[in-house]
Amino acid sequence: MTFRVRPVNRLHGTVEVPGDKSISHRAALLGALADGVTEIHGYLEAEDCVRTLTAVGALGADVTRKGPGHYRIAGAGRHGLHEPGDVIDCGNSGTTARLLLGVLAGQPFSALLTGDASLRRRPMARVSEPLGRMGAVIVGRARATRLPLAVQGMRPLRAIAHTSPVASAQVKSAVLLAGLYADGPVSVHEPASSRDHSERMLRQFGARLRVEGGGVTLEPGDLYGTTVCVPGDISSAAFLLVAAAIVRDATVSVTRVGVNPTRTGILTVLEAMGARVEVVEAGEDAEPVASLTLGGAELRAARVGGPLVPRLIDELPVLAVAAVVARGATTVSDAAELRVKESDRIATLAREFGKMGVRVEERPDGMVIEGPQRFRGARVASGGDHRMAMALVVAGLVAEGETVVEDTECVRTSFPGFVETLNALAGGPAVTVEA
Ligand code: S3P
Numbered sequence: 001m002t003f004r005v006r007p008v009n010r011l012h013g014t015v016e017v018p019g020d021k022s023i024s025h026r027a028a029l030l031g032a033l034a035d036g037v038t039e040i041h042g043y044l045e046a047e048d049c050v051r052t053l054t055a056v057g058a059l060g061a062d063v064t065r066k067g068p069g070h071y072r073i074a075g076a077g078r079h080g081l082h083e084p085g086d087v088i089d090c091g092n093s094g095t096t097a098r099l100l101l102g103v104l105a106g107q108p109f110s111a112l113l114t115g116d117a118s119l120r121r122r123p124m125a126r127v128s129e130p131l132g133r134m135g136a137v138i139v140g141r142a143r144a145t146r147l148p149l150a151v152q153g154m155r156p157l158r159a160i161a162h163t164s165p166v167a168s169a170q171v172k173s174a175v176l177l178a179g180l181y182a183d184g185p186v187s188v189h190e191p192a193s194s195r196d197h198s199e200r201m202l203r204q205f206g207a208r209l210r211v212e213g214g215g216v217t218l219e220p221g222d223l224y225g226t227t228v229c230v231p232g233d234i235s236s237a238a239f240l241l242v243a244a245a246i247v248r249d250a251t252v253s254v255t256r257v258g259v260n261p262t263r264t265g266i267l268t269v270l271e272a273m274g275a276r277v278e279v280v281e282a283g284e285d286a287e288p289v290a291s292l293t294l295g296g297a298e299l300r301a302a303r304v305g306g307p308l309v310p311r312l313i314d315e316l317p318v319l320a321v322a323a324v325v326a327r328g329a330t331t332v333s334d335a336a337e338l339r340v341k342e343s344d345r346i347a348t349l350a351r352e353f354g355k356m357g358v359r360v361e362e363r364p365d366g367m368v369i370e371g372p373q374r375f376r377g378a379r380v381a382s383g384g385d386h387r388m389a390m391a392l393v394v395a396g397l398v399a400e401g402e403t404v405v406e407d408t409e410c411v412r413t414s415f416p417g418f419v420e421t422l423n424a425l426a427g428g429p430a431v432t433v434e435a
Pocket of ligand 1: 021022023025095167168169170171173194195313314337
């Protein structure tokens with residue numbers, strides 16, 4: 001599938017974005033492990049999160065779709081999952097694979113996990129290593145560092161204190177989920193704080209969990225079904241917000257967005273770049289929610305590094321688009337993780353922006369973008385990476401001439417309705433879809 005993007009002068013309106021991907025995955029997994037019924041509202045019905053629902057169904061949870069984004073999960077209970085009858089295919093979803101590895105580590109049966117070509121290239125040692133130390137037997141490609149992987153779980157697992165070399169919510173969550181089956185408290189420390197949705201939701205499901213001294217400790221115990229309301233995904237909203245920041249005449253509001261402080265780095269940076277950012281809080285359940293309004297202005301360069309990076313790691317492709325139009329040199333450092341996402345996002349950005357006449361200086365752990373530069377319409381490709389596909393569309397909105405983005409099916413993994421939402425804001429077909 002190909003997107004044809006025309007430059008626009010105006011973006012106006014108020015929209016919603018689909019449910020948060022990270023929170024949706026966790027609601028399905030914890031619902032499956034809980035005793036009793038979990039109702040989920042606003043579940044992200046995109047390919048990645050459907051993989052997690054299918055997986056928990058294969059492991060014995062009873063999943064019913066009650067309406068758009070509304071699911072009822074009758075939990076199997078912490079000790080009630082059963083061996084799946086087939087290989088579990090995680091598709092493109094790193095969160096499905098890594099969090100499931102944590103769950104499977106504590107089961108008294110074996111299971112096999114695989115994924116698509118992109119996921120089979122992504123590093124798994126960061127989870128298979130601590131889970132192995134806890135007692136799970138994980139074997140597979142490249143010494144159990146790449147999918148497909150086979151897991152033979154163990155119960156109880158050994159309690160460990162894990163210090164992760166990377167700030168990763170997937171690693172932290174995998175170890176905490178395995179910790180539900182440990183013989184004592186399990187703790188995780190990381191070099192900077194990653195998103196804390198697992199901690200918040202584990203508490204909501206009745207887990208005993210302490211956050212202190214830059215680490216988190218979980219006591220093993222049962223979980224109890226509850227109701228989860230999934231807010232809109234700030235990582236999806238980011239494409240619309242950056243578009244609003246760079247299109248000349250734009251004011252865009254996105255309502256009901258999750259604004260967990262571990263995810264709002266994009267707002268911090270857009271504000272520092274000079275965009276007009278308005279946040280109107282709209283309540284807080286387990287997760288804070290707000291309406292976000294963004295308007296364009298002359299943007300200036302930003303420095304992105306250190307503990308800010310995990311707070312906006314998924315937004316860096318679209319933030320790079322803002323950096324191109326901003327005045328001055330934007331530097332991104334401490335972001336080597338970008339190289340092991342759905343694609344090597346540093347290399348993909350440099351290559352595809354290059355086709356649009358924009359120079360990106362690659363660094364091992366980031367990039368430097370000297371602005372302002374002008375995007376020239378060109379034929380570009382996502383490399384199968386959903387966030388690259390959408391970032392290239394946003395670049396096309398301010399390019400000279402038409403931009404054709406190839407290989408865009410991947411947008412379905414996280415943001416169904418992306419094109420329709422953008423066109424609603426543009427007041428016409430800024431993006432057309434070709435088979
Ligand atoms: C996610 C954590 C992040 C993020 C990914 C979703 C999660 O990955 O990039 O899109 O839901 O836990 P890492 O844990 O690898 O940093």
